[in-house]
Amino acid sequence: MAPVLYKIDASPPACAVRMLADIIGLQLEIKDVDFRTMEHKSPDYLKMNPLGVIPTLNDNGFLLGDSHAIMIYLLSVYGGNKSELLYPSDPKARALINQVLFFDASILFIRIKVVALPTIMEGLKAPTERHLSDLEEAYGMLEKFLSRHRYVAADHLTIADLSVATTLFAAVAIKEIDAEKFPLSTAWYKRIQKESFYKEIAAPGGVSFTQAMQYSWQKNSQQ
Ligand SMILES: N[C@@H](CCC(=O)N[C@@H](CS)C(=O)NCC(=O)O)C(=O)O
Missing domain, CATH: 1.20.1050.10 (Glutathione S-transferase Yfyf (Class Pi); Chain A, domain 2)
Structure with a gap:
């Protein structure tokens, strides 16, 4: 299954991850977080990302926060010849x-x-x-x-x-x-x-x- 990315459109770090996925040709399943209702601070979201910030990656049960860490992970697993x-x-x-x-x-x-x-x-x-x-x-x-x-x-x-x-x-x-x-x-x-x-x-x-x-x-x- 495609890795899931929790994002909002206006989030710079979420956009960085999405651009990387685009460059390496990785299909992500995108889930929008409701920032206005503070979904990113909800118990369910905090279980995925203890920092309560966007973006979060869920790669078939492997949970990861921070766009920089997410990009490095995605490149190492899915980057192919673009990683180098x-x-x-x-x-x-x-x-x-x-x-x-x-x-x-x-x-x-x-x-x-x-x-x-x-x-x-x-x-x-x-x-x-x-x-x-x-x-x-x-x-x-x-x-x-x-x-x-x-x-x-x-x-x-x-x-x-x-x-x-x-x-x-x-x-x-x-x-x-x-x-x-x-x-x-x-x-x-x-x-x-x-x-x-x-x-x-x-x-x-x-x-x-x-x-x-x-x-x-x-x-x-x-x-
Ligand atoms: N260093 C983190 C920053 C994440 C971050 O702060 N995201 C913002 C949205 S752009 C957020 O969720 N802010 C809510 C908060 O800090 O409570 C990353 O690169 O992913």
Whole structure:
């Protein structure tokens, strides 16, 4: 049976996993989680993913959370000849990819999450100056990674690009990337946006995320 992925459209990490599945030609069974009713915090969901976050993978009873861990797992089991390019086995090449995956998980994504959840759940009216400067700082880090390679962790596409590009669709809904300050990031993001997997999966996710944020900022400002 096809592995099951629990997702919402607007989730950057869920989009990263879906793009990877598309690239390696893996059919996933998709299950939408009802974020508004907090299904991701329900006892049944928490049994699958103790963190209560999206996405979660269920591969015939094997349960896994965290998009980065899920992508690495899916590649190792189903990646075939695409694995070596997307997540090379060479220790140094792989370590550079891991470095950017951890940057995505621990810095870039967190800097959008501290704005997105309070906006959608807790009535935040707008990002603070600190939120914006923290994002700007993270864009500076990304720019430095891109000064070393053509893609974020190598001279070709890897899973790190999938993670960062999807997190970026959420980040730019909060703070645009200034093309003059961050020319390498701007050029790289444009290049990724031209890929069919991005157009089909991440672009609609980005629209949903942006709409949810703008709607919430407007509604919260009227209260
Ligand atoms: N590092 C995790 C982040 C997962 C995450 O925080 N997902 C968000 C949706 S995009 C979520 O479920 N947030 C709900 C919460 O944190 O309560 C990953 O890459 O999968």
